[in-house]
Amino acid sequence: MASKVTVTVTVNGRTLSAECEPRRTLADFLRQTLGFTGVHLGCEHGVCGACTIVFNGATARSCCMLAVQADGAEITTVHGLADGETLHPMQEAFWDNHGLQCGFCTPGMLLRACELVEEFPDPTEEQIREGISGNICRCTGYQFIVDAIRDGAQRMRQTS
Amino acid sequence: MKPASVEYHKATSIADAVDVLSSTEDEDAKVLAGGQSLVPMLSMRLARPSVLVDINGLTDLDYIRRDGDWLSIGALTRSRAVEKSAAVRDAAPLLSEAMGFVGHATIRNRGTIGGSVAHADPAAEAPAVLCALDAELVITGPAGARTVGANDFFHGFLTTAVGPDEMLTEIRVPVLPAGTGCAVEELARRHGDFAMVAVFAAVTVGDDGRCTDARLALAGTNPTPVRAREAEAVLVGSGLTAETIAQAAQAAAGVTNSANDIHAPAEYRRDMASVLTRRALRRAASDANVVV
Ligand SMILES: Cc1cc2nc3c(=O)[nH]c(=O)nc-3n(C[C@H](O)[C@H](O)[C@H](O)COP(=O)(O)OP(=O)(O)OC[C@H]3O[C@@H](n4cnc5c(N)ncnc54)[C@H](O)[C@@H]3O)c2cc1C
Ligand code: FES
Numbered sequence: 221m222a223s224k225v226t227v228t229v230t231v232n233g234r235t236l237s238a239e240c241e242p243r244r245t246l247a248d249f250l251r252q253t254l255g256f257t258g259v260h261l262g263c264e265h266g267v268c269g270a271c272t273i274v275f276n277g278a279t280a281r282s283c284c285m286l287a288v289q290a291d292g293a294e295i296t297t298v299h300g301l302a303d304g305e306t307l308h309p310m311q312e313a314f315w316d317n318h319g320l321q322c323g324f325c326t327p328g329m330l331l332r333a334c335e336l337v338e339e340f341p342d343p344t345e346e347q348i349r350e351g352i353s354g355n356i357c358r359c360t361g362y363q364f365i366v367d368a369i370r371d372g373a374q375r376m377r378q379t380s
Numbered sequence: 381m382k383p384a385s386v387e388y389h390k391a392t393s394i395a396d397a398v399d400v401l402s403s404t405e406d407e408d409a410k411v412l413a414g415g416q417s418l419v420p421m422l423s424m425r426l427a428r429p430s431v432l433v434d435i436n437g438l439t440d441l442d443y444i445r446r447d448g449d450w451l452s453i454g455a456l457t458r459s460r461a462v463e464k465s466a467a468v469r470d471a472a473p474l475l476s477e478a479m480g481f482v483g484h485a486t487i488r489n490r491g492t493i494g495g496s497v498a499h500a501d502p503a504a505e506a507p508a509v510l511c512a513l514d515a516e517l518v519i520t521g522p523a524g525a526r527t528v529g530a531n532d533f534f535h536g537f538l539t540t541a542v543g544p545d546e547m548l549t550e551i552r553v554p555v556l557p558a559g560t561g562c563a564v565e566e567l568a569r570r571h572g573d574f575a576m577v578a579v580f581a582a583v584t585v586g587d588d589g590r591c592t593d594a595r596l597a598l599a600g601t602n603p604t605p606v607r608a609r610e611a612e613a614v615l616v617g618s619g620l621t622a623e624t625i626a627q628a629a630q631a632a633a634g635v636t637n638s639a640n641d642i643h644a645p646a647e648y649r650r651d652m653a654s655v656l657t658r659r660a661l662r663r664a665a666s667d668a669n670v671v672v
């Protein structure tokens with residue numbers, strides 16, 4: 221067995237350290253070792269997008285990285301979006317537009333949606349659909365997610 | 381879905397990475413770049429290296445530079461950066477367009493062009509577009525660096541010219557001449573999926589409206605990316621008319637050699653190669669200001 225390594229990460233503004241084996245994925249490290257349950261694990265091999273996080277400023281699939289690679293990184297999970305009890309405008313928009321049913325895909329959808337709106341502040345439907353093409357939802361049929369992202373983009377334009 | 385036990389080495393330089401690659405017994409060390417193919421393979425235990433050599437700290441392999449008639453791209457440059465680069469769009473717009481088809485935005489944020497090329501998935505876009513562009517690939521090993529043309533680099537399914545003690549360090553792309561039109565046409569289940577068939581076309585048109593150079597490469601249709609040389613020969617010297625384009629599309633279908641698999645029967649891929657070649661050539665011609 222490979223010897224354990226100590227990994228220090230800043231997650232949603234909190235700096236935390238823990239030991240793990242090099243083979244531990246960042247997804248398992250965040251969810252199981254550190255308890256950030258907003259990191260959802262669907263496929264564990266890169267195809268569903270549920271485990272999406274923001275890694276040093278860009279979205280990444282935490283199941284496609286090893287924890288040891290994240291040493292020193294700044295990470296945001298879905299729980300980093302809200303400001304205390306106040307939801308992020310994109311979260312509000314998902315709530316109001318029924319952009320979720322079971323909520324399993326929602327952390328990845330929200331983080332990807334926010335990144336998408338940074339690139340396209342007023343996204344077209346095509347840009348939204350293309351932008352979330354890597355995030356699979358088994359419940360909504362996507363239409364309400366697309367509506368939510370368009371609405372969320374508008375709210376983000378107003379608040380910025 | 382959990383990787384097997386593995387040692388981890390964070391490379392501090394290219395020499396250090398090559399050192400670990402060449403000193404590992406069983407030659408089963410693996411370079412870890414963006415991890416977008418490798419980590420899933422570790423999780424599914426389709427890959428069980430004893431050591432991972434993480435090159436993400438080698439920021440000197442992350443660059444896009446224009447040196448005269450060549451564009452040089454470091455192996456660790458993220459796919460997203462290549463897709464969005466103005467220098468790439470200026471020198472080889474075919475490459476910019478092709479990179480937009482590689483997975484999804486989040487995959488491209490992390491996946492590297494070097495990883496895509498070294499992984500050599502037959503349905504991947506980067507290997508095929510580099511064949512179309514006659515790119516050169518710089519491989520660095522214990523004996524130093526050597527250069528292999530893209531069309532000699534891909535040996536088979538997930539197999540390349542890179543030896544177990546070597547790594548890919550640079551991708552060099554010749555700048556496309558003025559008057560070149562480009563187009564990528566891809567058929568995939570969803571945008572972002574690997575190609576069932578993809579066609580990469582670049583046509584250069586002279587002042588008299590005749591085609592002076594044509595490059596056509598296919599992905600998804602053969603165990604490696606392929607150039608449709610016969611189809612290119614049909615086009616060069618022609619006026620890029622609907623007839624020559626149809627003839628070239630027929631010839632392109634002739635190079636396909638795929639098995640029937642869960643995604644499509646071989647026949648379907650062959651037919652689609654013809655359809656997509658025609659579309660790509662029409663669009664490339666119009667990009668070069670030729671009305672077909
Ligand atoms: C959901 C999903 C969809 C995808 N869709 C597509 C798609 O449509 N088209 C497409 O082309 N790809 C697709 N990919 C794959 C993606 O493009 C990968 O990023 C790419 O194949 C590998 O690049 P990487 O940097 O992540 O390499 P890694 O995963 O780190 O490595 C891949 C392989 O290359 C080797 N390697 C990496 N870098 C080097 C180097 N410098 N020298 C020597 N060997 C090296 C590794 O040892 C490993 O064997 C998809 C991936 C996912 C998860
Ligand atoms: S769990 Fe990571 S992409 Fe599905």
Ligand code: FES
Pocket residue numbers: 319320321322323324325326356357358359360
């Ligand atoms: S809301 Fe259930 S998977 Fe998307």
